[in-house]
Amino acid sequence: MRLTGEALxxxxxxxxxxxYPKVKPIIPEGLRGRVEHDKNxxxxxxxxxxxxxxxxxxxxxxxxxxxxxxxxxFCSQCEEVCKYMVRKNAITMVMDFEHAERKKSRLITIHKKxxxxx
Amino acid sequence: MKEEKKMEKVKEERVTYSLPIGPxxxxxxxxxxxxxxxxxxxxxxxxxxxGYLHRGIEELMQRRNYLQNIYLSERICGIxxxxxxxxxxxxxxxxxxxxxPERAKYIRTMVLELERxxxxxxxxxxxxxxxxxxxxxxxxxxxxxxxMDMLEQVSGNRVNYAMPTVGGVRRDVPNHIIxxxxxxxxxxxxxxxxxxxxxxxDRTIIARTRGLGILPKKDVERFSIVGPVARASGLKIDVxxxxxxxxxxxxxxxxxxxxxxxxxxxxxVKVLEIFQSIKIxxxxxxxxxxxxxxxxxxxxxxxPKAEAIAITEAPRGxxxxxxxxxxxDRPERMRIRTPSFVNIIYxxxxxxKEQQLADLPAIVASIDPCFSxxxxxxxxxxKSGEKKTVDETYLKKLGERRLK
Ligand code: SF4
Ligand code: SF4
Numbered sequence: 001m002r003l004t005g006e007a008l009x010x011x012x013x014x015x016x017x018x019x020y021p022k023v024k025p026i027i028p029e030g031l032r033g034r035v036e037h038d039k040n041x042x043x044x045x046x047x048x049x050x051x052x053x054x055x056x057x058x059x060x061x062x063x064x065x066x067x068x069x070x071x072x073x074f075c076s077q078c079e080e081v082c083k084y085m086v087r088k089n090a091i092t093m094v095m096d097f098e099h100a101e102r103k104k105s106r107l108i109t110i111h112k113k114x115x116x117x118x
Numbered sequence: 119m120k121e122e123k124k125m126e127k128v129k130e131e132r133v134t135y136s137l138p139i140g141p142x143x144x145x146x147x148x149x150x151x152x153x154x155x156x157x158x159x160x161x162x163x164x165x166x167x168x169g170y171l172h173r174g175i176e177e178l179m180q181r182r183n184y185l186q187n188i189y190l191s192e193r194i195c196g197i198x199x200x201x202x203x204x205x206x207x208x209x210x211x212x213x214x215x216x217x218x219p220e221r222a223k224y225i226r227t228m229v230l231e232l233e234r235x236x237x238x239x240x241x242x243x244x245x246x247x248x249x250x251x252x253x254x255x256x257x258x259x260x261x262x263x264x265x266m267d268m269l270e271q272v273s274g275n276r277v278n279y280a281m282p283t284v285g286g287v288r289r290d291v292p293n294h295i296i297x298x299x300x301x302x303x304x305x306x307x308x309x310x311x312x313x314x315x316x317x318x319x320d321r322t323i324i325a326r327t328r329g330l331g332i333l334p335k336k337d338v339e340r341f342s343i344v345g346p347v348a349r350a351s352g353l354k355i356d357v358x359x360x361x362x363x364x365x366x367x368x369x370x371x372x373x374x375x376x377x378x379x380x381x382x383x384x385x386x387v388k389v390l391e392i393f394q395s396i397k398i399x400x401x402x403x404x405x406x407x408x409x410x411x412x413x414x415x416x417x418x419x420x421x422p423k424a425e426a427i428a429i430t431e432a433p434r435g436x437x438x439x440x441x442x443x444x445x446x447d448r449p450e451r452m453r454i455r456t457p458s459f460v461n462i463i464y465x466x467x468x469x470x471k472e473q474q475l476a477d478l479p480a481i482v483a484s485i486d487p488c489f490s491x492x493x494x495x496x497x498x499x500x501k502s503g504e505k506k507t508v509d510e511t512y513l514k515k516l517g518e519r520r521l522k
Contacts, residue, residue: 006312007253016260028267030289032274037415053186075280076188080288 032074033096035067039111042090048078062113069099069107132157141170145248145478145479148488152466154198156475164470166463179452184210184419187449191439192278194454195488199278200233201432202454205280207282208363209439212285212426216417217438221409222286226238227365228402229272229281230430235306236265238388238395238434241486242313245385248483254316261309264302271295286414293407300403310392317385326354327381331469331481334379341464345435345457346391347485350384352377357431369401381484420447434458434486451473458488 018025028090046059057078074093082091101107133155141149175194176506179187191206192199204226211218218226239262246254266276273279274289281287317323333343338351348355356373358366362422374390376383421443428439444450462485470483 003251003253003316006257028241028271030274031270051183053182053189073189074275075278075279077185077189
């Protein structure tokens with residue numbers, strides 16, 4: 001039996017798995033992580049709302065931007081829309097992948113449009 | 119009809135009892151129900167009930183715009199998610215009649231082959247697991263990690279890659295990751311060579327797969343069974359060769375065919391296909407740096423009235439998308455035909471006949487079923503147990519009743 005030999009060989013090898021919370025995995029660059037929204041760059045136009053496939057982003061046009069991470073698919077469509085269609089670059093996906101929270105409400109981000117300075 | 123009745127009678131005489139397997143059963147992670155009719159330990163007939171994972175995706179697609187649908191189509195299946203979104207995009211590109219840049223074609227081919235790699239490794243693991251050989255399962259899945267890592271490097275995610283968009287791909291493959299990918303491919307090739315030997319010669323595996331679950335070639339032709347299951351019965355069909363899409367006709371690879379028609383040949387087809395995928399990937403990676411940087415053509419998001427179809431070869435067989443547009447930013451109708459549907463519904467009753475009950479998990483696993491892309495709607499009258507599959511005439515009648 002060929003598989004037994006391989007199994008015995010592997011007994012003396014280092015484990016392939018990682019001790020996750022202590023040892024952080026190596027993340028390749030370009031991972032689509034958390035959605036980060038820049039309050040000041042955004043013009044609250046609502047285009048990201050229109051193209052978000054899961055309805056994670058809701059925009060009150062001209063007033064507020066709401067993001068629910070619980071519904072997000074991390075597809076980066078909003079980033080693409082904001083960058084190439086609106087040309088504002090207000091949304092970026094950062095390489096942060098640990099999003100667990102104890103309360104649902106903490107997954108929601110609400111950004112109000114800043115008052116213009118006089 | 120007469121013959122069917124006769125068969126029915128023979129079945130009734132022989133069957134001593136029937137055993138429901140699933141929807142919740144340790145045999146398979148997905149929810150499905152096999153009603154197995156047994157004569158002692160021998161399987162006389164199988165009734166397959168799917169539909170526990172029906173999500174109404176085609177209907178949902180008609181309510182979302184063309185860009186949102188990319189991500190929805192990806193979620194039809196967790197394992198072959200890339201091929202679904204690529205076929206969807208290809209279908210919409212056919213609607214628009216646009217050509218995508220050369221570089222995008224190469225990147226799409228690459229992602230599809232990487233996906234085939236990880237899907238086939240997953241399959242090897244599942245077969246090992248169902249046979250009761252957890253060692254094979256663990257090792258195959260350990261090696262699958264390398265292909266997942268490559269996908270993550272290329273696309274930014276491990277499962278739902280979100281790589282294509284209508285008119286091209288969404289992100290470029292930078293030149294500096296190519297050497298590390300080639301290294302991983304070398305490792306995978308070495309491991310696949312090892313699995314080839316294991317699945318060909320290991321005693322346990324031979325005992326549980328060789329000569330079991332025979333699917334004759336004439337039945338394959340009769341029921342239009344597709345993909346690796348058909349190729350394992352000696353039928354040389356592959357959409358990549360028959361109606362080439364993307365870059366498959368420019369690359370050097372060949373269709374794997376096995377003649378034995380049994381479970382083991384179905385496994386071997388997939389093992390040998392891994393080599394072909396690695397070969398294709400190497401060619402793509404070699405070609406990539408010399409290509410123009412353009413990865414996307416601009417496409418309109420509102421599509422005039424048209425109809426289009428796209429056919430591709432998913433890891434499990436032929437995948438068909440049909441789209442109809444109506445001049446808005448949403449499709450009027452989407453229709454998806456997945457490979458597992460034919461493979462499960464038609465081949466399972468044939469290959470399970472006259473087998474032992476204990477062999478059922480291994481045989482079912484050998485056709486690599488994917489229940490989540492199989493589910494259709496069947497109406498069941500809970501009182502009488504009468505079943506009815508919804509067809510066009512029935513739906514029309516319903517519609518007419520609504521209009522009155
Ligand atoms: S598309 Fe960009 S600018 Fe427009 S609302 Fe969304 S984040 Fe703001
Ligand atoms: S990443 Fe995708 S799902 Fe998440 S908010 Fe952006 S568009 Fe919506």
